[in-house]
Amino acid sequence: MIELTYLIETPGSVEKMAAKIASDQSTGTFVALAAETDELKARAAARVLSIETLEPVERPSWPESEDGPFNRALVTIGFPFDAVGTDLSALMTIAIGGTFAIKGLTGLRVVGMKLPEEFRGAYPGPLYGVEGSRRLTGVEGRPIIGTIVKPALGLLPHETAELVGELISSGVDFVKDDEKLMSPRYSPLEERVKAIMPRVLDHEQKTGKKVMVAFNISHVDPDQMMRNHDIVLAHGGNAAVVNIASVGMGGMAFLRKRNQLCIHAHRNGWDVLTRHPGIGFDFAVWQQFWRLLGVDQFQINGIKIKYWEPDESFVRSFEAITTPIFEPADRALPVVCSGQWGGQAPETYQRTGRTVDLLYLCGGGIVSHPGGPAAGVVAVQQAWEAAVTDIPLEEFAKSHPELKQSLEKFGDGKAA
Incomplete structure (x- = not known):
């Protein structure tokens, strides 16, 4: 039943x-x-x-x-x-x-x-999930630290590649296309992939670290979405952004049949289903459909975000996607996002069960750091180190200048 x-x-x-x-x-x-x-x-x-x-x-x-x-x-x-x-x-x-x-x-x-x-077993579930995401990024014992290509729209392929090159050299683990960037005329997906992936692979050759770059392959036509998948794969990529509500369950099921990429789900559109507390869905129900269909990473907002969702809703979403439906392997990796910077790390750590099994996705919180993106990455890493050792950020910042600059810059919460 x-x-x-x-x-x-x-x-x-x-x-x-x-x-x-x-x-x-x-x-x-x-x-x-x-x-x-x-x-x-x-x-x-x-x-x-x-x-x-x-x-x-x-x-x-x-x-x-x-x-x-x-x-x-x-x-x-x-x-x-x-x-x-x-x-x-x-x-x-x-x-x-x-x-x-x-x-x-x-x-x-x-x-x-x-x-x-x-x-149980009727659907494939995640190909990578929590453990696979860690394996692909080479990150253990701490959150995977990620960022987003900004500005979201308007950059040409070579301009995007320049920015991504700077981001991957900063020490970040993960970079993604914005959900709004798919394959516009000024930046077709294939041209963007061809411009970016040589930088990713060159960095891997020099450092041994392959930064995960998730390209937005979403498309209403499942065949075209599969072709987009193949473009990313053919050029050495290992991850894709999919706007799940836009492509639908059928599109997601079609993609998962021969998917080889780590699927990073963006849930835009979900808000219309849930924003009224007496109408729609709880995320705990909705997310089960997508996990069964094969989502590996799931964006769920975060603490003190720039949007409408209260912190308690984020905590419930985090618990939902990290609770097995049938097997531990069917869990999706929580992606904590939306106006995040190091300042939310302690509360995120405390309220999500003192776990570091998450992707901590910062936009302005990294790229707008006063010392540049590299310092922004270090600041977020330092914030998480302070969080897991129960040292107040202000205290930890006294001996960690990148975190100190971050606190001074984003202490008003404006890191979106």
Whole structure:
């Protein structure tokens, strides 16, 4: 049985609404049918497993009704595996998609999903994940330190290569294309790859360290996305940015079939699904689809970010993608990002279970350091060293000038 937990809000009976969702999303319809026999229901009907009543609210999440109070409850509904199978599109349609159309709801949020053993091995999952990302970057015992090509748009291929060359010589472990940079006319992906990868490989020859550069291969046409993958691979690359919500589950599944790159997932578009607390998805549900399909690294924002998401949501997202669905190997590497610099390292370390299994992605926090990108990388490394040894940053900075400069520059939190 596949179990979905919903936060239901309605001016009427929560119990009746829960039963309606279970019926409408399986065997029932708006009128009774002779074919809906007890035998058929036993085989294919969803059923309500539990209801946990919550305090009602005075204002509705959706303005379907103005007559409050509005009753709320956490409702778990079980969908028979035989009626859904392991097809993720069927699961999304039956257990999630259609529920939002049901009349009488003033709010609905999908907050939990528990998949049965039949899903174990049904999808490939990450090719690299946490351990593979560490192996490819050669980083152990500390966070992988990454940065982003800035400005995100407008640079020509040779200009981008100059900047990436400076970044990889700075000691950074990871560099990525921005999610907005795919293959515009002024910077086609193939030209960008051809300009950048010789610098990456030359640096590897000289130092033995191959910096992971993730090129944005996203495309609505899965065949073209696969060709983009092949361009990166043919020139010695080992990573790709994929805008997962934009390419869709089908595109991601197509790519993963013969993918050889480390897939760095950007979740742009997810906010529209989750920003209202009474509507949409919890990330803990949504991310399971993408991990099963093969995401290796997952951007999840961070502490004190430049966007709307509160710190508590980031912590829950971190916990979600580092919790195995079935096996430890199906975990994705958390990518902590959005206005990050060394100043958030101590709280990030404390609130994520004192772990360094993450990619710490800084934009301005590295490239805008007063001493240049190399000093920016060192400052972030020093911040993490202070964090894991429980030394306050201000104290550690007294003997570490790069961190001291970083604190002076970004202490107001403006490192975006």
